[in-house]
Amino acid sequence: MPGGHCLIAIGASAGGVEPLRRIVGDLPQGLPAAVFIVLHVGEVSYLANILDRAGPLKAMVARNGATFETGRVYVAPPDFHLLLHDGHMLRRRGPRENLARPAIDPLFRSAALSYGARVVGVLLSGSLSDGTAGLRAIKAVGGIAVVQHPKDTLVPAMVESALDHVAVDHCLPAAELGGLLAKLAVEPAGETLPAPPAVRLEAAIAAQEHSTMKKEDRLGELSVFTCPECHGPLWEIEDGDMVRYRCHTGHAFTADAMMEAQALEADEILWSLLRSHQQRAEFTRRMAERERTRGRSTLATRLARRASEYEEDAQVIERILEHRRVQATDDGEASEDGKETTD
Known part of the structure; x- marks a missing residue:
């Protein structure tokens, strides 16, 4: 591949489809760089088809073991990390990172290791902070870090994390990123610096070599x-x-991804406890009625009292879950208000 910035790696999450479509649509025919994209997706993704119609560059789902060409756009498939090595694309079902697979950090790290200073890493709209560690890896080897401007995003958390922890080179709205990437692709790359050992190890974990x-x-x-x-x-x-x-x-987590994962785990435990107490209450109540029809009033009373205790426990858990729901709603509204204030 050419000696310029011949590899563009883009990561996006919530709110990322529209900026991706705009950026890819603005990239020129004959772009002297290959473009790789990770978008946090569910079980099915039509992103490659959407981007293929966005502009002159051919977009396709990355194929395991295939070589890649400049002037093409390659999209990570659902449930696989997309990695790069020695001119080839690798699809790996390695451990989830930041609750996602595909995740952005594995692509960025593998690109940094294989192509060094010739890599341009781009982060777009998204929640949590996937991509920040990967952008740090790209910068560590001499590559360029680019982020969508937070005020131009639907969900700014991902780019704000990068701005907090990475020496970002360019911060622009999506409407200007395509032109910037086309310009960077023809500029000579700087000197590639040695990759930190930790970056190599984490890339190996994603590739399932460890x-x-x-x-x-x-x-x-x-x-x-x-x-x-x-x-x-x-x-x-x-x-x-x-x-x-x-x-x-x-499995890998940034601090905010860790908090989100713990919250999800706590919710699962609480819902499981709620179902358990509700079932215990219903079962014990039925046993009390059964004993009452048999004339065993003392045992029936004891079972009915126990059923009431289980119901009270269930109500406590319901109140906790309702509090968490209200708190999550308030946090979301506060985040939206904060975004409107800064716009």
């Missing part, structure tokens, strides 16, 4: 927390001024 983290491969200090995904121990990683977590299996 089934577990052995003692000598640990990226940080063992924490008191357990992985919300597999419940194994978590290592705390000091990544500059950023704190991240990774388990022995390879």
Whole structure:
């Protein structure tokens, strides 16, 4: 591939489809760079078809083991990380990172390792902070970091995280990013710097070259927390001024992704407890009625009292769940109000 900025890696999440369509639509025919895109998606994605119609560049779903060409757009498929190595694309069902697969960080890290200073990493609209660690890796080897301007996003959290923790080179609205990327693609790249060992290890985990983290491969200090995904121990990683977590299996979390995962886990536990107490109350109530029809009033009274206790426990859990629902709604409204204030 050419010696300029020949590889553009783009990551997006919530609110990312429209800026992706705009950027790809603004890229010129004959772009001397290959474009790789990760969008957090569900089980089905039509993103490649959408982007194929957006502009002159051919867009397609990345194929495992295939080579890639400049002037093409390659999209990560659902439920697979998209990685790059030695001129080839790899699709891997490695551990989820920041609650996502495909995730942005694995693409950015693998691009940084394979193409160094020739990489341009781009982060667009999205929640949480996937992509920040990957952008740090791109910058560490001499690449360029670009983010969509927060005021131009539907969900600014992802780009705000990058602006907080990465020395971003360009911060522009989506309408200006296509032109910027076309310009960067023809500019000579700088010198590639050695990749930090931790970046190599985390890329290997995503590529499933490491089934577990052995003692000598640990990226940080063992924490008191357990992985919300597999419940194994978590290592705390000091990544500059950023704190991240990774388990022995390879699940990875930024601090806000960790809080989100813990909240989801707590909700699952609470709903499970609620169902359990409701079923215990109903079962015990039926047993009380059964004993009452048989003339065993003492046992029936005892069972009825126990059923009432289970119902009271269920009501406590319902109040907790309702409080969490209201709190989540208030937090969301506060976030929207804050965005409107800054616009």
